[in-house]
Amino acid sequence: MLEQDVVFLDLETTGASASHDRITEIGMVEVARGRQAREWSSLVNPETRIPPAIEALTGITNEMVREAPTFESLSRELLERLEGKLIVAHNARFDYGFLRNEFRRVGRRYQSRVLCTVRLSRRLYPEHHRHNLDTLIERHGLACSGRHRALGDARVLWDFVQKVYGERDRAEVDRAVAELLRAQAVPPNLAAEVVDDLPESPGVYVFYGESDLPLYVGKSVNLRSRVLSHFTGDARLGKDMRLSQQVRRLEWIETVGELGALIQEAQLVKKLTPVHNRRLLRSADLCAYRFRPGDDTRPVLVSVREMDLGELEHVFGVFRSKRDAVNTLRGIAEGHGLCPRRLGLESGNGPCFSHQLKKCRGVCAGKESEERHDLRLQAALTALRIRSWPFRGRIGVRETDPWTGRSEVHLLDRWCYLGTVRSDNELFDAAEVGNRPAFDLDTYKILTRWLERHRGKAELIDLA
Ligand SMILES: [Zn+2]
Numbered sequence: 001m002l003e004q005d006v007v008f009l010d011l012e013t014t015g016a017s018a019s020h021d022r023i024t025e026i027g028m029v030e031v032a033r034g035r036q037a038r039e040w041s042s043l044v045n046p047e048t049r050i051p052p053a054i055e056a057l058t059g060i061t062n063e064m065v066r067e068a069p070t071f072e073s074l075s076r077e078l079l080e081r082l083e084g085k086l087i088v089a090h091n092a093r094f095d096y097g098f099l100r101n102e103f104r105r106v107g108r109r110y111q112s113r114v115l116c117t118v119r120l121s122r123r124l125y126p127e128h129h130r131h132n133l134d135t136l137i138e139r140h141g142l143a144c145s146g147r148h149r150a151l152g153d154a155r156v157l158w159d160f161v162q163k164v165y166g167e168r169d170r171a172e173v174d175r176a177v178a179e180l181l182r183a184q185a186v187p188p189n190l191a192a193e194v195v196d197d198l199p200e201s202p203g204v205y206v207f208y209g210e211s212d213l214p215l216y217v218g219k220s221v222n223l224r225s226r227v228l229s230h231f232t233g234d235a236r237l238g239k240d241m242r243l244s245q246q247v248r249r250l251e252w253i254e255t256v257g258e259l260g261a262l263i264q265e266a267q268l269v270k271k272l273t274p275v276h277n278r279r280l281l282r283s284a285d286l287c288a289y290r291f292r293p294g295d296d297t298r299p300v301l302v303s304v305r306e307m308d309l310g311e312l313e314h315v316f317g318v319f320r321s322k323r324d325a326v327n328t329l330r331g332i333a334e335g336h337g338l339c340p341r342r343l344g345l346e347s348g349n350g351p352c353f354s355h356q357l358k359k360c361r362g363v364c365a366g367k368e369s370e371e372r373h374d375l376r377l378q379a380a381l382t383a384l385r386i387r388s389w390p391f392r393g394r395i396g397v398r399e400t401d402p403w404t405g406r407s408e409v410h411l412l413d414r415w416c417y418l419g420t421v422r423s424d425n426e427l428f429d430a431a432e433v434g435n436r437p438a439f440d441l442d443t444y445k446i447l448t449r450w451l452e453r454h455r456g457k458a459e460l461i462d463l464a
Helices: 052-060 071-082 091-103 115-122 134-138 150-165 170-182 194-198 223-227 236-246 257-274 309-314 322-336 372-384 424-432 441-453
Strands: 005-013 021-031 035-043 086-089 112-115 203-208 216-220 249-254 287-290 300-303 315-319 395-400 409-411 415-421 459-462
Touching: 005 071, 005 150, 021 091, 021 203, 021 216, 035 150, 052 415, 071 091, 071 203, 086 091, 086 395, 091 112, 091 115, 091 170, 091 194, 112 170, 115 150, 115 170, 134 150, 150 170, 194 249, 203 257, 203 409, 216 223, 216 236, 216 257, 216 459, 223 249, 223 409, 257 409, 257 415, 257 441, 300 395, 315 372, 322 372, 409 459, 415 424, 415 441
Parallel strands: 005 086, 086 112
Antiparallel strands: 005 021, 021 035, 203 216, 203 249, 287 300, 287 315, 395 409, 395 459, 409 415
16 A cells, blocks of 8 residues: 555544535645655635534634635645546545545546545454544544644544554555555446435435446435445446446435435326336325225225325225236125125125125124124224324425535425425425325335324424
8 A cells, every 4th residue: 555655644624524515724744655754834825604502613714724825826836736636535425525525616636546544444443433534543542733634634644554554464555555546446337426416315216228228226325325335346247247337327315314215205106117127106096995883884996196185084005006906906895704795796686695605794784783783894994094194284395414414304294205495485486386196105105104204203394
């Protein structure tokens, strides 16, 4: 590793999001062939406010950066110092992501090989669980002047690597470094740069193949690690192997939270029908039984798309086909001694065939009242009931990114997804829209599960 030009780097920033936050300080220790060449550091005017919590953490205040150079004015010099070098940083994705975005803002392309000291530590000292910088300082007795300042932390990293080479066999360290650098492998036809840009945030991704054919839609709370997991290590089998060979293009949508990712995934799979995804069910093909005691004399088969969302408590199902529905109802009739004739499963008059076999309790033969039969039917159907919407009407579910404070509100009504807004103004505009949603089984499943898991914890907004 130390046979090449290495830059030990650390950045201070206004927050944790590489796409929204900015750099406030850069510190680096440049090491040429194992010999420390020079140190360099500069405050950077982030051209935005530093939040008080970050000021307190780093000690870098708005006051201090006001007169500092902007990233743009430093960019030419930085590119000279960084290009072609091996960049070593702690949680390297963070620093590398910030650098790339800052360079992009000023219209410069930047790409480097990157080594993460968290991963290096984890690889060489797997018996330890913690690998944050404070832990490394304590564990290896590293000198640190100026923790949470860029140059101070960059010096710690250089110190750490020297300690590692002292404690471990040189060949062993070099092997670990080589493996970590190789693990950043990307599929042959995908631009490495695209993969570099992948954020470590929740969201949905789409792989496209030849002729822009959608191959696969996936979601994750960490886009970067999920996408890369398709292409590295043990995942190079079966479906992932084929994906890796076929993929030509990658797209993603960042979301603030998990619910947004789940909803987006279901919508995209429906829209794109990618070849490697399980097909989701289209509402047009689905049906359910409606049974309103008093109004309906028997369960009525309705198309899910057309069913009245105002009376979900009287809807039972959902079924993939009419045949599925009929078979299910037949099974219920048998299991509960109900009459197939009264249920409309058998035509004719008088006692039904099932009654002759002593399975039907005989509403058809005057041995049981219709009211009693229908009450038993209703009880038997309960197991198939679609959950009634537990809110007064339309609601919003707010998801907030704990790091950036950004939030999204998903608008929902009677298990249907109406859209996502990112500001309160949009929220109230959207609440006015009187669109009539269609029931969607996948959304129903996503929402019932998610709300169950976040019972009492989800931030719900009543829009009724
Ligand atoms: Zn009968």
